[in-house]
Amino acid sequence: MAEPPPTTIPLWTRVVADPGFRDALIDDPLRALAGEPGVTASAEQVLQLEQMELGERERFVKGVVLEVHMRGAQSRFGRFGPDGRVGGPPPPGAAG
Structure with missing residues (x-):
C-alpha cells in the first residue's frame, strides 16, 4: 500500500487556525516556517513578511486573521452594521 502524500497547509490557513504559529510568524517568519515543514508559503509571501518591521508585521498578520473571521x-x-449589530442597522423608526 502506498504512503499517502504529505499534508501541506497553506500559510494563511495555518496562521488563522493556530495562534502559537501566528505569534511565532510575527516574531520571526523564517524561524516559524523552518519549524513547520508542512506549511507552504511562496517566496514573495516570505519576503514581504521579512521586509516588514515587527509592529507592521503584527498589524498585517492580525489584520488577515480579523478579515477571515469577519468574512466567515x-x-x-449576514452583514454587520456600523454599530456592530448582526444584520446591519435597525430599520428606521425601530427602537435601538
Whole structure:
C-alpha cells in the first residue's frame, strides 16, 4: 500500500487556525516556517513578511486573521452594521 502524500497547509490557513504559529510568524517568519515543514508559503509571501518591521508585521498578520473571521461571520449571520449589530442597522423608526 502506498504512503499517502504529505499534508501541506497553506500559510494563511495555518496562521488563522493556530495562534502559537501566528505569534511565532510575527516574531520571526523564517524561524516559524523552518519549524513547520508542512506549511507552504511562496517566496514573495516570505519576503514581504521579512521586509516588514515587527509592529507592521503584527498589524498585517492580525489584520488577515480579523478579515477571515469577519468574512466567515458575515457569511453565516449576514452583514454587520456600523454599530456592530448582526444584520446591519435597525430599520428606521425601530427602537435601538
